[in-house]
Amino acid sequence: MNEFTIFLLALIIMAAIFSHLRAGRFKRMAESITLKCDTAMASALSAKKSLLETMNSISMPCLVVDGQGKVTFANRAMEISSGFQGMSGRNYLEFIKEPGFIRALQDIRRHGKPLDTEISLWRKVFLVSFSIFGDTGNILVSLRDVTAEKEVEKIKKELVTNMSHELKTPLTAIKGYGETLRDEVTGEPRKYLDVILKHADRLISIVNDILSLSGLEETKPELVPVDISDLIRETSSLFSEKMKKRKIELILDLDESNRIVPGDRFKMEELFINLIDNAVRYTDEGNISIRSFLKDDLLNVTIRDTGIGIPERSLPRIFERFYVVDKSRSRETGGTGLGLSIVKHIMMLHKGNIEISSRLGSGTEILLKFPLHS
Ligand SMILES: Nc1ncnc2c1ncn2[C@@H]1O[C@H](COP(=O)(O)OP(=O)(O)O)[C@@H](O)[C@H]1O
Ligand SMILES: [Mg+2]
The missing domain is CATH 1.10.287.130 (Signal transduction histidine kinase, dimerisation/phosphotransfer (DHp) domain)
Known part of the structure; x- marks a missing residue:
């Protein structure tokens, strides 16, 4: 055995010892990683279990629907309320066929904004909240039995x-x-x-x-074509004496090419009488202007006055029954506080929308939006 052979043998022995040592280290590392994975998995499973237990112990029915309409989760209260078992993994349409619910889901998918709406389901009335979460388009639906x-x-x-x-x-x-x-x-x-x-x-x-x-x-009124421009001219003329006496000018700016909406003429008359009556009642001087124009496929009508206005804090309550800002003024002028509730209801029957904006001391504007087709 010459020196070179001895050197070679020593090298082989060292390599074998080193590789053995490395294999042992890798094994330990692999074992430690496996252990960590197992622990992480166990804690994830336990977190999932406790989340499921929490969701199941909530008395409020909850449901998660994915972007394809598949139910990915339904808690126990949901299955009890609906009377359906094993909702998870099936399409929500198998259990919920209410058009209001389907529409609300479509709306939130389109706009992404949380939505609360009242819906009748399974012979009960629910206040249903929809909210979208994550970037997968999952929608959480929670129901409150009202x-x-x-x-x-x-x-x-x-x-x-x-x-x-x-x-x-x-x-x-x-x-x-x-x-x-x-x-x-x-x-x-x-x-x-x-x-x-x-x-x-x-x-x-x-x-x-x-x-x-x-x-x-x-x-539920039967909607027929109603000429809004004519209706506004007729109803506002009922107040011309009152306006003349109080030196309030009436300005009409009506879109003559877009004027027909599906409506109940009698109820629409009641609506405009209430709104013009308010404009006159709460305006001491200046003018009342009524404008109609087409916007986003809706016929918009604004009724603006230069009257006393409404304080900001009262605006959220203004459509409530019997709500009046100044009791003595409303009483003095023969008001009941029911006019705007009636108006809001009539707009709902016409599938329209009403908004109010006002500044104390400078005037009020009512914006009505009527759909052009029923
Ligand atoms: N154009 C307006 N200008 C100022 N305040 C208004 C106007 N319209 C309504 N309001 C306020 O809203 C309240 C509710 O209106 P409404 O329901 O019509 O009741 P009322 O019978 O008192 O007119 C009124 O009492 C008044 O305080
Ligand atoms: Mg009124």
């Missing part, structure tokens, strides 16, 4: 409507006999009678507004 609240609301409304019907006859009698008596008396008694009659008129207005509102809720 059936009982709706029922109480319905009973309350029925009570008020029935009372209003009952009040109509005695009020008409009070007004009729009061007017007859007023012609017979003079002096102090006449003054008292005037006060009685003023209050009787106010009660009659409230009763009529309540009945009008409940009538709007009960009936």
